[in-house]
Structure formats: C-alpha cells, structure tokens
Amino acid sequence: MTAASALSGKHPTAPRNIRWGRIVIYAILIVATAFYLLPVFLLVITGMKSFAEVSLATMWNLPSGLHFDSYLKAWLGKESEGIRGLSYNFMNSVYLAIPATLGSALLGSMNGYVLAKWKFRGSDTLFPLILFGMFIPYQSILIPLVQVLQRMGLYGSIPGLIFVHIVYGIPITTLIFRNYYAGIPTELVEAAKIDGASLLGIYRHILFPISMPGFVVVMIWQFQSIWNDFLFGVIVTSRPSVQPITVALNNMAGSYIVEWNVQMAGAILAALPTLLVFIFLGRYFMRGLLAGSLKG
C-alpha cells in the first residue's frame, strides 16, 4: 500500500534520488489527503455511533457498530425534545433547487445564444455589465429585494426564492452558455441563415441539439450553488416550514438542545446531494468551476 513499494515495483532501475523524490511527493499528497478527509472521517464515525457512545472526549474513537441514531434524529427530529427534523427542509431545497436550476439554465441558454451568435450594437458592452452581477456582494441588494418581494407577494415563500435564484443566476449562466456557443463555428449558423432558417429555427434545430454539455455544466453549477445558498434563504424565508436545508442546519447547529452528533449527521444530509453530483458528474462540475473564473 505504501507509495514506496508501489514505486520501486514500477521503476526498479530508477536512480536513487529520483526514487526519494517520488516518495516525498506521495508522502506530501497523503498528508494533504488526511487534511481534506479529516472532517469527513469525523462526520462518518460520529454519524454511526449510538447515543450512548457519543461524547466529546471520545469523539475520535471508532464506532462499536453501525447505529444510525444520529441520522434518524437529524432527519426526523424529536418532538419530545423540541428538535425539528431536517426532512421537510431537505424537500424544500429540492422543490427550490430543481425549478430554479431549470429556469436559469433556460434563460442562460437564450442569452448566451443571442450574445454569441446574434451580436448587436452594444452587445459587447452589455455582456460585462451583466457579468458584474455575479460578483456583487448581495448585501448591496438585500434591502430593496425584501421590499420588492413583499410587494410582489413572493416574500417568505419558496416561489419567491426560486425567483431570486433565477434572477441572480442570469450572469453566470449567460457567461457559461455564451462561451459554449462561441466555441461552435459561426459558419454553421451563417449557412443555416442562407438556407433561410430563422433565429428560433437555428436554435431549435442546430444549436439546442448540441447544447447538452453546456446544459449539464450550467445545471450542475446552478444546482450546487442554489442548494448551498444560505444568504437568500435566511433573508427571504423566515418561517421554519419553508426554509431550505442550509438555513435549517444552521439553526440546528446554533441550538443548545441539539447534540453535536445530530448536528454532524445533519451536516452530512445537507451535503449529500451536491456530493453525489460531484462524485458522478465531477468532470462537468470542474468545467463550471473554471468558467466561474471567466476563462471559459
């Protein structure tokens, strides 16, 4: 299992200094791995312990067996102790993240198409102005946002949150789609135009069918940022019954009546959906990540 043996098997004749270099590289990578996985290790062992086993003094001890007490309590809550379970909030996040993701992907795709293939006078000025919206500290729009949502009757509801996420998702989704469509040869669009295809026809028959990778990248990106959002959730929803899971988890962690192992289990529940997306669709996740730094 050690890096050294694996290596000496591979390069039996490697000069000595190179082999040492390799050992050092693997040693550092393993130390780094330990740093990144330490919290995961603690989360998992804590989640598996029975209530009798949990104490701060034994937090690093391995569980005696598989108990899912903490998960059950974090998911279902316990009315007798006044602990709210996260199951409702988990579902709130699902009902919030899925429509908001679809909506912002659709908008982004239309915007990206126009800005990449149907440039008009001023469109190159418009683009950075839209992009600026993804860098602003949202504190600078929260006060009027609450007022406007109240007037629109959307304040304190999941549809309100969906609306907010779609609006503030416009810059990043537009950016990713514009870069994606910019990579598709303009000749393709020009040829279709000469053949008499209209703007919508070109979109429907030429660009949309090859847009899947773009949609996957954008949807993964939006899903994870909406699922993980806290600021909009805490500002827009005040009633616990409509709060997304991040807000509920934070409330749970701030409450003195909830044991730390239940908080840990709650943290895993909140992290699970985006982690699964990362594990199965990591490649696309990376692309969104790099697009976020504008170098599409």
Add this chain to the structure above:
Amino acid sequence: MRQVKRDRLISILLISPSVLAIAVFVYGFIGFTAYSSLSKWDALTPDFTFVGLRNYAKLFTIDRFLSDLRNTVTFTVLFLAACLVIGLFLAILLDQRVKGEGVFRSIFLFTMAISFIVTGVVWRWLLNPGTIQTGSSGVNLLFEKAGLGFLRWGWFTDPTIWHIPAESAVGGFLARIGLGGLTSPFVGVSLAMISVVIAATWQMSGYTMAMYLAGLRAIPDELREAARVDGASEFAIYRHIILPLLQPITLSAVIVLGHISLKIFDLVVSMTGPGPAFATDVPAFFMFDTTFRGNNFAQGAAIATLLLLVVAVLVVPYLRYTTRTEAEI
C-alpha cells in the same frame, strides 16, 4: 431582408427579460441601497430624509465595524496566501505523473461541492477547544493523543489580538512621530480569525489547485524539453518558465477568492458567530445584524455600499481586462 429584421427583433425579445431583470435587480437595487445609505432610515418605516454621509462617518466610530475591517484584512491576506500556496503546490505535485492522480484530485476538490454552512458546522466541532468539564475535544484532543499537547489552544475562542503595544519602544516611537494610531488593537491580527481561515482554505484551496493544474496542462511539453536540453534544472524551469506563465491564473484566483473573502458571511455565521469581542466578526455579518435584526436600514445600507465599492475596485478592472482581451481574439 424581412427575415433578418424579424430575427433582430426576436433576438432583442429573447434577451430583454434578462437585461431588464439585471437592470432592476442589480443596478436599480444598488442605486436604492446607495440612496438609503444617505438617509435617516433607522426604523421599520422608511424615512428618506437626506443626511449626507453621516451614516458612513458614524461607521468609523463603531468598535464593531473597526474590528470587522481588521478581521477582513487578516482573513483576506491569510486566506489568499494559503489558497494560492497550497493550490499551486498541490497542482505541481499532481503534475508529476502521479499514480492515482484522479483520486487525489477528487479528494482535494470535493469540498467545493458543499455549502459553507456544512463546512462551518463541521469545523466548529473540529476546532472546538473543549471545556474544563469535558476536557480537550476536536483537533486539540488529537494533538494530545499524538503527544503534541503543547499545540493546543483556544482556536476561534481565543480573543487575543496581535498588535503593537502602545507602551512598547516601537509604540512610543510611533506615538512621537504622530502615528500613535497604529498601536490601536484595530490595527492588528485577530488570532481567532485563523480558525476561519483554516476552514475556508479547506473548502477553497482545491479550487486554486484545479485552476493551476489546468494552467500547467496547457503549457506545451516542448517548452520544458527545450529548457532541459539547454541544461536548466527542474527548479529553474519552474522558477523562470512555468511560474511566469501561470501569472494570469494567479490573477483570476486572486479576484475570485478575494471577492469571496470580502463578502464572507455563511461560514462565519455557522462556525463562530461574531466571536469574543468581535474577534471573528465580518462586515457582511454586521450588515445583516444592523439591517435585519436592528432595523437600522440606513446604517446597514452604508456597510453594504462600502462592501460593494471595495469589491468593484477589485472586479471592474478585471472584467474590463478579460472581456477586452476576449474581444481581440
């Protein structure tokens, strides 16, 4: 030609809802916030009586805000340095044709997929120093078990602020040349902030790793080969060829991480709260408290406007630079 005109109209129609939304919800709202920050609106009912820059001037007399500024500087500098150094270092290591590179990459990067709230909840328990009743806990307990008990400390509960003491020789000298203000505890380093930096670096350093790795992979092998043929050492190749080529990536990383650190909120809320004597407080949290708990909307708007201005100074030149170079291509 009729078709072209119609398509032009449709293209405008397609994009106008988004443009309108951005115009209102970004620029209009920013304008409203800036306008509110110049008003007397300090209760639930709006009061737009113009008071000039009074709310701004007042901020700089509030201890909590001065602590926030100090903490933001501490956090930004340490967080950026840690992410850039760790990210670059891991990327260079992974670029050495390492076995299991994909696995390592995923391990370093998975933290990007989870919420700052989750990170905060977990690291709060990892860095919880423990109490006299419970004994050490978390990382302190690990140190104890590894025989490194001397490394234990209060983490985010430590209220210590490193600053130049007024009664020291340096402090006396500064006072004499009229710079006595530099000995204030608001010009210093809040040690509790280091815990927040650790958690944030855990979450975001994989991102810089990924960016640098993508950059390293984009450098053609011939370049390194040519240098090797010329007798350059591996170290010299990195120092004189590869690092300079990675500069644009460092710039992107500084902008992205820098603006995240200026507006950091979730992590602090879930991990530490304002901390002892605001040792881990940040402007975004102060804005939230002032506005939505204290109903002092004008004051909150002033904090938000200042935050926006600082972020804009960082981001606007970058946006102009990248979108312009893109247009040239």
